[in-house]
Amino acid sequence: MLKITFLGTGTSQGVPVIACQCEVCKSPNPKDNRLRTSILVEDENTTVVIDSGPDFRQQMLRAGVFKLDGLLFTHEHKDHIAGMDDIRAFNYVNQQAVDIYASKAVQHAIKREFHYAFDAIKYPGVPELNLITIDDTPFQIGTITFVPIRIKHYMLDIYGFRIGDFTYITDAKTIPEEEFSKIYGSKVLVLNALRKEPHVSHFTLDEAVEMMQHFSPEQGYLIHLSHQMGLHQEVEANLPKGIFVAYDGMELRFE
């Protein structure tokens, strides 16, 4: 059994955006409230979180996560790493360091942003972590296998992941064709879709839908939405069959 929980489905500012008075930010529909993009991946034995943005603490509390076997990063942008300091809670409760799975580039950013966790003589209470390097090679965290998929976030090389029948891609602008074979056959495909208007480093709604139709999963879910995308209900109503807008708290189960 594999269980996926969408911890956050919003772009870097989250939705609502601070001080914004637009109809999406003022929407009473809870599906229009989006924390920064992150998912929880669980089987019977293993719990992994992908990305720890600024909402990480709130996401761990809301989803009731009591142990963490690994924190895995897609890339080093602030909305995906800013909350990492709060792994301290897992350090206290589980009395051990947290395993962090990240590319060399992400590790470089982590060492810069959280430099105090790497001091020779550490101030008491800093996050304790074990950095584990990932590259294009498939790897295991506990009993879950991850196949890295190399994608482009404008100029930046970042990772998506295939986990069994499930493929998770966030912050893509292009997916190199040589990586397509890793995605084909996914029952569920998650792709980012920022808004309707063009953007330099993120798929638009049309680009994401076109990619979905290329890979034709049984179900496709869109994440990393901006408030500029529009109301959840209206966007979803206009999507082709089998494509949906993900929302915070949504769960998927695979046998």
Ligand SMILES: [Zn+2]
């Ligand atoms: Zn707004």
Ligand SMILES: [Zn+2]
């Ligand atoms: Zn992002």
